[in-house]
Amino acid sequence: MLIVQVKEGESLEKALKKFKKKFEKTGIVKELRERQKFTKPSVQRREQIIKAVYKEKLQKGEIE
DSSP, X not given: OOOOOOOTTOOHHHHHXXXXXXXXXXXXXHHHHHHTSOOOHHHHHHHXXXXXXXXXXXXXXXXX
């Protein structure tokens, strides 16, 4: 359960912004979207490898 401490005189919009940031960090929405469809383990592994190769090329400076 997420709890946001609201200070005295703090606006509701600011508290809502804090809540949204905390909620996004938990990764709940991302997990829900992933669960909506089934992806084979081989496809997941392939995507991980492609991401790793991309990140490696970024660090080496081959991709800008």
